[in-house]
Amino acid sequence: MKTAIYEKAGKITVAEIEKPSLQAKDDVIIKVVRACVCGSDLWRYDENVPHEHGDANSGHEAIGIVEEVGEDITTLVPGDFVIVPFTHGCGHCDACRTGFDGTCDNHPGYQNFGNNYQSQYIRFHYGNWALVKVPGQPSDYSEGMIKSLLTLADVMPTGYHAARVADVKPGDKIVVIGDGAVGQCAVIAAKMRGASQIIMMSRHADRQQMALESGATAVVAERGEEGIAKVREILGGGADAALECVGTEASIDQALGVLHNGGRIGFVGVPHYSNHALGSTFSTNIIIGGGAASVTTYVKDFLLDAVLKGQINPGRVFTQTYSLDNIDQAYKDMANRKTIKAMVTVD
Amino acid sequence: MKTAIYEKAGKITVAEIEKPSLQAKDDVIIKVVRACVCGSDLWRYDENVPHEHGDANSGHEAIGIVEEVGEDITTLVPGDFVIVPFTHGCGHCDACRTGFDGTCDNHPGYQNFGNNYQSQYIRFHYGNWALVKVPGQPSDYSEGMIKSLLTLADVMPTGYHAARVADVKPGDKIVVIGDGAVGQCAVIAAKMRGASQIIMMSRHADRQQMALESGATAVVAERGEEGIAKVREILGGGADAALECVGTEASIDQALGVLHNGGRIGFVGVPHYSNHALGSTFSTNIIIGGGAASVTTYVKDFLLDAVLKGQINPGRVFTQTYSLDNIDQAYKDMANRKTIKAMVTVD
Structure with missing residues (x-):
């Protein structure tokens, strides 16, 4: 064969x-x-x-x-x-x-x-x-x-997994990091679970458009500190959960940065980072989970x-x-x- | 004054x-x-x-x-x-x-x-x-x-926080790591939330006794691999959640070790460890949260x-x-x- x-x-x-x-x-x-x-x-x-x-x-x-x-x-x-x-x-x-x-x-x-x-x-x-x-x-x-x-x-179950381990609930404000297929599916999943606001971080017009068609309520093209500031401006504060669908240092930093204290991260990007220690979320009370869907x-x-x-x-x-x-x-x-x-x- | x-x-x-x-x-x-x-x-x-x-x-x-x-x-x-x-x-x-x-x-x-x-x-x-x-x-x-x-x-809210961020639910099998005041309160919290089995890891007779009076269903004196094996023997498998109330490398390793894949850790011991990277739980789907109560x-x-x-x-x-x-x-x-x-x- x-x-x-x-x-x-x-x-x-x-x-x-x-x-x-x-x-x-x-x-x-x-x-x-x-x-x-x-x-x-x-x-x-x-x-x-x-x-x-x-x-x-x-x-x-x-x-x-x-x-x-x-x-x-x-x-x-x-x-x-x-x-x-x-x-x-x-x-x-x-x-x-x-x-x-x-x-x-x-x-x-x-x-x-x-x-x-x-x-x-x-x-x-x-x-x-x-x-x-x-x-x-x-x-x-x-x-x-x-x-x-x-x-x-x-990809659809994987996007859903991010939303499930991040315990996305009706009314939640969500940020999706990663505009690939899994990120796009995470938008769908966040909407299925009743999120009221879903921000897709994306710099590509076609991917932004796809996310908006799937339920995203806003897109943010900026990254790093600028991206975090933009998200906080749109939400009027920190997000309840971040769905991390990339697996890089930059993306996990973005996820940690957009949340209010006590926020939640669902990560499904296979981790290619080791820049934060387990336990480093103590001062922010962020709950983090992820893995294979x-x-x-x-x-x-x-x-x-x-x-x-x-x-x-x-x-x-x-x-x-x-x-x-x-x-x-x-x-x-x-x-x-x-x-x-x-x-x-x-x- | x-x-x-x-x-x-x-x-x-x-x-x-x-x-x-x-x-x-x-x-x-x-x-x-x-x-x-x-x-x-x-x-x-x-x-x-x-x-x-x-x-x-x-x-x-x-x-x-x-x-x-x-x-x-x-x-x-x-x-x-x-x-x-x-x-x-x-x-x-x-x-x-x-x-x-x-x-x-x-x-x-x-x-x-x-x-x-x-x-x-x-x-x-x-x-x-x-x-x-x-x-x-x-x-x-x-x-x-x-x-x-x-x-x-x-201490009572802190013990409760461990159980809450670990999402302890009715029927769950719980392991409490740390037999000090916070660990003792975590036993009370796990019972309040309806856990069906609560194992206290403790080597001290007075603390074991106190935990049993508060709702623990078993105590395990062994530590490390032996302690993990003993917990798994009692539960007939891995625990649903571990409440980590110490903050040392040994205690976080114990918490990670007693869980089945997809288990949850609530940590309230101020972390004095950096032996695992955030994201290292990908292969086990363990969800981890903690911080000030x-x-x-x-x-x-x-x-x-x-x-x-x-x-x-x-x-x-x-x-x-x-x-x-x-x-x-x-x-x-x-x-x-x-x-x-x-x-x-x-x-």
Whole structure:
């Protein structure tokens, strides 16, 4: 089968590898219908970090059709249309029970390896609870709906996770840091949870516009101290919560800076910072949480329903579509900010 | 008037200084009835940190009688019996509005200076909203009730704050780290919020016993990896929340170690650690918050009522009483763990 392979920094190629097969009793083999490129894939693409050729694990978001199931799979049969999360919750440990299946106690760190979704087929580990069945078949849905369904594999639940761990409540004043796909989904999530004011920090007109269409009530282009001052001017004080969707020092500083004392940060940008110590928020009483999203919980409980009913339209984050053969261009265009998020069609 | 003065590490003396007078329109002068020694006072007493003689600010917990009020004070009159918090919330900023008056946006860091409650009189800054009136006069109450009222100036609200920022909910499994007065109050708070299991980490029989009387369902004497294993054995898994009431590297590591992924830490021990970076909880989805307690909010909203109705008895943390003249012994006995918390009578 075809799969995307990390060739070197700045270069993804497509190679023929062996089609995956069932290896564990709770494996599921999935034929990919759509995959995509995540902002977190770009950390490797951009940085000159050496990786083994074939140490790909390219991509971790897909929708597809169940091809084959292991003997312990009771929830799915071949032919089912499924959301393929980047997470692998067991569904019954303490973490999953409390709605944190992105960091399942039984499969710790599992989301970080073993994924290789920019391929024609996926071997999905621990598939019984984590995969989410979608009614019908892909051909039953419009291309717009297919895009929204694809966001349920990662970015929409991840944006929602920021809002959930930051405990966004009705009437809250929210700042979203990061205007990529996850930040855009965080705006949608803040609106779903009843925020009264949602400020998107963004310097790009197309991303500002998208955020405003999704529920943002204002955009702030300034950064650093200027950006903080602008947010405080708009809100008439500090924000109740900041949704940090980048993962850099600048973005965590921005998040800390816009809040009133006792405010909350939900961070879902993979942290590339160590400039503040745990406990450093003592003097501000800021509550901070974040991590891998509870994809299966959110999708099963309400996100799939909200998408299918047209209550939310996260699919608008896919501003361009590429074939798997042309995936290097998808990476390139995302890295150069020519597209917000790249969808990949797989035959 | 008499006041406790920091003489040098290991030595508190009592000196005559000028009685404080009104200096701002929202000052209140209070005649102290009871003061006490806080675990955080001991950081200075124990450590050989040089301080200016007279740079005392000794103590920050008291109950007393209003002696004189500034012209902007509308809530109190001379003769009123009051809880004197260590905090100075304004009552109307974003932080106070959302119940974080311990870190009032208008008086940032104010709780850290200007207090000098181990004295015959206190000049209380920003007194209009922050002070809490108690019905009647001290002579109307038993000595046991006086002790519980005194805990409302700090340790009971601080223990409660740990439970509140850790979002302790009915049915939760809780671990309390720190068997001093704040930890003991955190046990009471966890029980008030409906925790089903409360484990106190303690190696001291008297403190273990006190925690069990206040609602702990188990005690664990082991520390480090052994302590974590013991907690997990008792709970049949990780805890939902850890209430960290010490502030050391060992205690924050213990807190991180006992939780399942997606668990929560409320920390109220002033952090003396920097061994983990903010963002380091990404891989565990642990949510962490802490800081100075919302003393006025909690006391006005429910803690004073709970004490006066006898629903909680935090006063049991005062295991010995000293006169102001004898306050050095009170520090000494707390430093040597001969008393859990020392009450100081002031004439």
